[in-house]
Structure formats: structure tokens, C-alpha cells
Amino acid sequence: MKENGILTRGGSALRWVAALAICALFLLPILWVLSISLKPPDEWLAYPPRLVPAQTTLNNYVLLFRKGNPVGGISEMVSSAEPVTPAFLNSLLIVPIATLASLIIGFLASYGITRFQAGGASLPLFVLTTRMFPPVAFAVPLLVYFRALGLIDTQLALILMYTGFTIAFSLWMMRGFIEGVPRHVEEAAILDGASPWRVLFTITLPLIAPAVAAGWMLAFTLSLDDLVVASFTTGPGATTLPIRIYSEVRLGVKPEINAVCTIMIAVVAGALVVASLLAKFGAGSRARRAQTGGA
Amino acid sequence: MANTPAGTRQAREPSLNLLVRLGERLTSERFFGTALIAPMQLLLWFLLIIPTFIVIYLSVVAWEPRMGVEWWNAPFAFLSNYTKVLQDGRFWAAIARSVGIVVVAVGLEFLLGLGMALFFSRQLPGKRLMTSVILYPMMLPWVVVGLCFYLLFLDRGPVNYLLTQLLGPLAAVEWFKSPPLAIGTIVLGDIWQWTPFLFLILYSGLGALPKDPVEAALNLGANRWQIFRYVTLPMLRPVILIALVIRGLEAFKIFDLIFVMTGGGPGTATETISLYIYRAGFLFGQLSYAAAMAVLILLMITLITRYAIRPLEQK
Numbered sequence: 001m002k003e004n005g006i007l008t009r010g011g012s013a014l015r016w017v018a019a020l021a022i023c024a025l026f027l028l029p030i031l032w033v034l035s036i037s038l039k040p041p042d043e044w045l046a047y048p049p050r051l052v053p054a055q056t057t058l059n060n061y062v063l064l065f066r067k068g069n070p071v072g073g074i075s076e077m078v079s080s081a082e083p084v085t086p087a088f089l090n091s092l093l094i095v096p097i098a099t100l101a102s103l104i105i106g107f108l109a110s111y112g113i114t115r116f117q118a119g120g121a122s123l124p125l126f127v128l129t130t131r132m133f134p135p136v137a138f139a140v141p142l143l144v145y146f147r148a149l150g151l152i153d154t155q156l157a158l159i160l161m162y163t164g165f166t167i168a169f170s171l172w173m174m175r176g177f178i179e180g181v182p183r184h185v186e187e188a189a190i191l192d193g194a195s196p197w198r199v200l201f202t203i204t205l206p207l208i209a210p211a212v213a214a215g216w217m218l219a220f221t222l223s224l225d226d227l228v229v230a231s232f233t234t235g236p237g238a239t240t241l242p243i244r245i246y247s248e249v250r251l252g253v254k255p256e257i258n259a260v261c262t263i264m265i266a267v268v269a270g271a272l273v274v275a276s277l278l279a280k281f282g283a284g285s286r287a288r289r290a291q292t293g294g295a
Numbered sequence: 296m297a298n299t300p301a302g303t304r305q306a307r308e309p310s311l312n313l314l315v316r317l318g319e320r321l322t323s324e325r326f327f328g329t330a331l332i333a334p335m336q337l338l339l340w341f342l343l344i345i346p347t348f349i350v351i352y353l354s355v356v357a358w359e360p361r362m363g364v365e366w367w368n369a370p371f372a373f374l375s376n377y378t379k380v381l382q383d384g385r386f387w388a389a390i391a392r393s394v395g396i397v398v399v400a401v402g403l404e405f406l407l408g409l410g411m412a413l414f415f416s417r418q419l420p421g422k423r424l425m426t427s428v429i430l431y432p433m434m435l436p437w438v439v440v441g442l443c444f445y446l447l448f449l450d451r452g453p454v455n456y457l458l459t460q461l462l463g464p465l466a467a468v469e470w471f472k473s474p475p476l477a478i479g480t481i482v483l484g485d486i487w488q489w490t491p492f493l494f495l496i497l498y499s500g501l502g503a504l505p506k507d508p509v510e511a512a513l514n515l516g517a518n519r520w521q522i523f524r525y526v527t528l529p530m531l532r533p534v535i536l537i538a539l540v541i542r543g544l545e546a547f548k549i550f551d552l553i554f555v556m557t558g559g560g561p562g563t564a565t566e567t568i569s570l571y572i573y574r575a576g577f578l579f580g581q582l583s584y585a586a587a588m589a590v591l592i593l594l595m596i597t598l599i600t601r602y603a604i605r606p607l608e609q610k
Binding site for chain 1: 324325327328329330331332334335336338339341342343345346347349350353366411414415417419420421422425428429431432434435436437438439440441442443444445446447451452453456487491544547548550551554555568569570572573576577582585586589590592593596597600
């Protein structure tokens with residue numbers, strides 16, 4: 001298969017072009033959203049549509065956070081009277097707290113399950129059922145139940161539910177890694193007089209950093225993503241970004257909504273970078289430990 | 296359970312310092328394990344187990360919010376909600392639509408993902424960057440994907456523009472007004488977002504396969520198709536099954552993409568079962584009816600997963 005020559009070189013160039021085409025297919029829809037978010041009013045509905053705007057403006061982003069501003073003077077294209085700031089801040093508050101809670105609870109539980117077989121052998125599979133069923137099926141009981149508890153339209157309701165809906169990923173992601181941590185490392189620390197809780201957070205947790213990073217990424221995107229749960233438990237008090245976007249998508253081309261989506265696309269990209277840095281940092285510290293420990 | 300031994304010890308040695316005993320309890324292995332999983336179990340009770348009981352209760356009473364009674368005071372209807380659901384043509388149509396989307400979308404995602412995995416399993420400069428670009432859509436929020444595909448398929452959007460350029464001015468189509476085309480745009484959106492997922496699983500599966508069988512087959516004179524068909528594919532089978540089961544279950548739940556792109560319309564043309572439950576419960580206010588559908592779906596999924604997981608267990 002390794003003949004050299006024009007034929008194979010031409011073939012590999014062709015394959016490279018094909019690979020670039022595949023990447024373009026996955027990138028272009030995102031670029032289209034970005035493109036509209038940068039267009040001035042007279043270009044939004046221009047036909048033929050242009051991927052690269054003739055003029056670019058950041059005005060759509062500025063308008064997002066300002067109250068009741070008509071955009072460009074086209075009457076039916078008046079921007080939403082409410083700025084997205086509250087929804088943005090809500091998402092910014094709810095998603096990180098839920099993600100953190102999911103990771104901590106998931107870490108403790110996966111440690112209890114792998115090291116002490118707590119909760120029985122079927123518990124991990126049982127947790128997975130939270131991901132199997134359509135969220136809408138739980139929406140019905142949660143609606144009446146949260147209303148009875150006075151949790152409707154609160155941030156706490158969303159934090160609780162996002163923690164619950166992402167716990168399966170946190171648990172399963174970390175379980176495999178904890179199994180991989182050699183017991184003698186933990187036992188050595190206990191013999192040196194450390195308490196189990198201390199061992200948990202200073203020895204085990206740093207060793208499974210890549211799993212924490214992957215779990216963080218998943219829980220973060222899933223919580224940021226949610227439309228179903230938020231749409232039935234929230235009102236004006238706890239609107240999130242996806243709800244705001246949903247309420248305006250089908251009203252036509254709205255560059256401000258594209259601007260919000262572009263921000264979300266960037267947030268996801270940022271989360272990816274943070275996750276890969278976390279994983280790298282964890283892998284680095286593990287390598288150092290292995291070197292100094294001489295294992 | 297953990298209380299009894301500590302309690303008797305307390306009776307025997309009353310002078311023992313309370314703090315010391317508490318410390319002992321906190322470090323005893325059994326208690327430690329239970330304490331570790333306690334927060335998660337609380338969460339499961341609160342968000343999974345109690346709601347399951349409530350949804351079953353709601354499904355056997357006749358309750359609608361507009362009745363003016365609290366749901367726990369509603370009159371019993373026993374199984375009448377269920378018989379109504381089972382005779383509801385809209386329910387079965389929604390199920391058929393969900394299943395159809397699963398079969399078509401996941402089938403195509405599998406074929407495309409497998410093709411891409413094979414394509415990228417060979418040497419290629421810049422492969423790492425390219426694969427991360429391809430995996431990006433699956434990280435994106437549903438609403439963003441919904442907006443993307445809504446904008447692409449607008450009457451004067453880029454897709455129609457490309458079609459008119461390629462096929463002439465009559466090729467432009469009103470995508471969201473015709474039922475089959477509206478479903479088509481949703482399937483395309485799902486394929487765009489989730490082919491990367493199948494690609495990821497199959498690509499890493501291919502990478503983890505042993506190299507020897509392929510080389511042995513090469514030495515025996517097998518051609519590339521034969522190697523793929525009789526060596527690679529059978530070895531990849533467990534990975535393929537896992538990927539299809541996970542993705543199939545996810546696709547059956549499809550809601551957000553449709554909610555954003557078509558809202559279930561035109562009419563009920565893109566109404567999947569998740570959307571119908573949503574409409575019945577939250578738009579029409581028929582909470583008990585929606586609860587009965589939810590219970591039936593939960594049962595259905597439980598049964599299906601039991602059979603879907605079976606081939607995964609016999610490795």
C-alpha cells in the first residue's frame with residue numbers, strides 16, 4: 001500500500017480536500033449564525049444571502065443588553081423590549097452551580113459505590129434511568145409537585161433539576177477512573193494519619209482530574225442546553241437563555257438572537273478549552289506524582 | 296441500622312466523649328460509604344422516585360388545573376385515561392413519527408459516522424484539528440442547532456438560494472409548510488448534530504481494534520471490501536450496538552429541535568410523542584391525560600431497553 005508516486009500523492013491530496021469538505025459541512029451552519037449576528041440592518045434579509053457580510057457591525061451585541069431599542073428603524077423588526085441581561089445572568093448563575101453540585105455529589109457517590117459497594121450493585125444502572133426517559137414525561141409530575149412545594153419559577157428548581165439530570169454522567173464518568181486509582185495510595189495516606197475525607201479530596205480527586213473535566217464538560221453543556229425543563233417550571237422569575245432564544249426564533253430573522261446564539265457557541269467553545277486544560281493539568285500532576293513516587 | 300451498635304456502646308460507656316464517638320462514626324467504613332451516596336440518593340428520591348409515583352397517581356385520576364380542585368382531591372378515573380389514550384389516533388401517529396425519525400435519522404447517522412470513521416482512520420495531515428471541528432456540533436445547545444437549521448431553510452435562506460442556483464428558479468421550496476419536508480429539515484438537523492457522536496464512538500472503536508487479524512487477512516489475499524465486511528465489521532459489532540442503543544434512545548426523546556424549528560407544525564405534521572405530551576399537558580391543560588401517556592411511554596422505554604441491552608450483555 002505504500003507505493004510512492006504521483007498516483008498516491010494525488011490520491012492523498014484528494015482525500016485531504018474531501019476531509020476539508022466534511023469539516024466545512026459541520027462548520028458552515030455555525031458560521032451562518034455568526035454571519036447574521038454581524039450584519040447591519042439593511043443586510044439581514046438581503047437576497048442572495050451572503051456568508052461574508054459586506055459590512056460588519058457589533059451593534060447587535062450591544063443592543064442585546066440595552067432596554068427597548070428599535071433596531072434600524074424597520075417597524076416590524078423592532079428588537080425585543082426586554083434586554084437579555086436577566087436571562088443571561090440567570091443562566092450564568094444556574095448552570096455553574098448545578099454543574100458543580102452534580103460533580104461533587106457524583107464524585108462522592110462514585111467513590112462510595114466503587115470503594116464500599118454502597119447502595120448495592122444495581123444503583124449505577126438505576127441512576128442511568130434518569131437519562132433514559134423523555135424529560136417531558138417527568139415534566140407532568142414535576143409541575144404539580146414543584147407547585148405544591150412553591151418551587152415554580154425559582155432558580156432553585158432549575159438548579160435541582162439540572163443537578164439531577166446530569167448526575168448520571170458525573171457518576172458514570174468518574175466511576176471508571178476511581179476504579180483505576182490504586183488502593184495502596186489511599187491506604188498509605190491513611191496510615192500516615194490522614195482522615196478518609198482528607199484522602200478523598202487531596203489524593204483521589206486530583207488523580208481523577210481528566211474524568212472530572214469530562215464530566216464537567218458534559219454537565220455544563222447539558223444544563224446550558226435545556227429547554228424542556230425550563231419551559232415548564234419557569235416564568236419571568238427564572239428565564240434562561242434557551243427560553244429567551246426559543247421565544248424569538250420563529251419570529252423571523254433577528255440578528256440579536258443570532259448574537260445570543262453566537263455567545264452561547266463561544267461559551268461552549270470556552271468550556272471545551274477549560275475541560276481540556278483541566279484534563280491536561282490533571283494528567284501532568286499525575287505524571288509528576290508517578291515520577292516522584294517512583295511507581 | 297448504623298445507629299444500633301453506637302447506641303449500645305453509648306449505654307455502656309456513658310463517659311465517652313461525644314466528639315470522639317462522632318469521629319469514630321464518621322470514619323467507620325460502613326457509615327462512610329452510606330454518607331457518600333446519601334446526597335445522590337436524596338436527589339434520586341426527590342427527582343425520580345417521588346415524581347414517578349405522582350405521575351402514576353395523576354394518570355388514574357381525572358384532573359385538570361381548570362377544575363379548581365387540588366390534584367390530590369380529584370376524583371378517581373381508574374383506567375379510563377389509559378383507554379382514551381389507546382384509542383387516540385393522534386397518540387399513535389405521534390409514536391409512529393418518533394419511531395420513524397429514530398429509524399431514518401439514526402440509520403443515516405450510523406452510515407455517515409461509519410464512513411467518516413473509516414475515512415479518518417487513515418493517515419491525514421491535520422487530522423486532530425479536523426476531528427475536533429467535526430465533534431463540535433454535538434456540544435452545541437439544541438436551541439442553537441434549531442436556530443441554525445431554521446435560518447438555513449427559510450424561504451429566502453441559503454439552502455433555497457443554492458437550490459435555485461443549481462436547479463433553476465423553480466427549485467426553491469417552502470420547507471416548513473409541507474409536512475414531509477418539515478420532517479426532513481428536522482431529520483437533517485438531527486443528523487448534522489449527532490453524526491459526530493456516532494463518528495466519535497466508531498472512530499475510537501476502530502482505533503482500539505487489534506491489527507493482527509487485518510494483516511492476516513491481507514496476507515491471505517483478501518481485498519479491502521472483504522477485510523471490512525468479514526474482519527473489521529464483526530470485531531466492531533459490540534461498539535456499533537452500544538452506539539446505536541444510546542443514540543436511538545436519545546433520538547426517541549427528540550423535543551427541543553422540533554420545538555424550536557416547527558413547534559410541531561404545520562398542524563401536527565412534526566408532532567413527536569414528546570411534543571404531544573407537552574401540548575396535552577401544558578397547552579391543553581389535560582394533565583391526567585398527559586400523565587397516562589407519560590406512564591405508557593415510560594413502560595414502553597423500559598421494555599425496549601430491557602431487550603436492547605440484552606445483546607450488549609452477552610459479549
